[in-house]
């Protein structure tokens with residue numbers, strides 16, 4: 510993964526990322542009492558701005574925190590951070606913690622000001638090898654908490670799962686619980702059987718993925734049938750196609766699961782259609798200015 514770009518934003522100021530400092534008493538550091546977002550940036554503009562900022566607002570709300578900036582203020586801030594970090598596609602990381610206080614107190618202090626941090630990193634285009642051969646995934650048990658719909662920085666089980674995938678030479682760890690598919694350690698998972706997309710319904714067990722929402726919308730426009738229902742582990746293992754959705758990478762085809770070929774072991778026709786639609790959608794919307802939705 511490429512090194513982050515040099516300019517960050519911390520609590521109201523643009524700063525050199527290498528110089529940025531926060532207190533060790535920050536609740537994000539002490540308790541992972543923080544939420545985050547990751548937005549891709551193409552052609553100098555955040556992609557799916559309202560979906561990402563809307564999810565950040567939802568995560569903050571779930572922690573009982575106010576949203577610290579309006580959508581118009583987020584748009585201005587993101588545009589300036591992206592401009593300062595120069596041309597080329599990027600992805601912006603936003604983290605909002607409940608703030609720093611004097612001492613280590615579990616109960617949140619409502620008087621604290623949040624710590625707001627943004628940085629940006631280069632975003633690489635889809636790898637030709639992935640386009641041709643897809644990626645590997647492994648399955649692991651889902652050991653996370655009961656509110657996986659909140660995009661919290663408390664990611665230890667996700668990190669352990671991703672570590673297991675890396676040790677197996679795979680791109681992603683797909684999480685299973687009670688004999689069913691949940692999602693990836695940092696991605697949404699869609700499966701295909703007989704031309705129909707199957708994926709678990711939204712709920713507390715999975716993150717509401719921006720990429721999955723767009724992929725499903727594009728599938729509807731292509732008249733591809735969609736069933737949002739629990740996906741049994743056996744159906745995952747015998748799927749014709751498996752796809753991962755990440756904001757930073759789009760939709761990727763999984764061609765090997767636990768070392769076994771998925772379908773024919775190559776990117777499938779539904780992924781190919783969605784990828785073409787995804788690229789077309791991006792090319793159509795990215796020249797447009799940010800449109801702020803409520």
Ligand SMILES: Cc1ncc(COP(=O)(O)O)c(C=O)c1O
Nearest residue numbers: 695696697716718719720755756
């Ligand atoms: C656990 C988890 N699920 C799903 C996703 C995909 O969400 P998005 O498509 O908005 O990147 C992510 C992305 O970070 C994630 O961490």
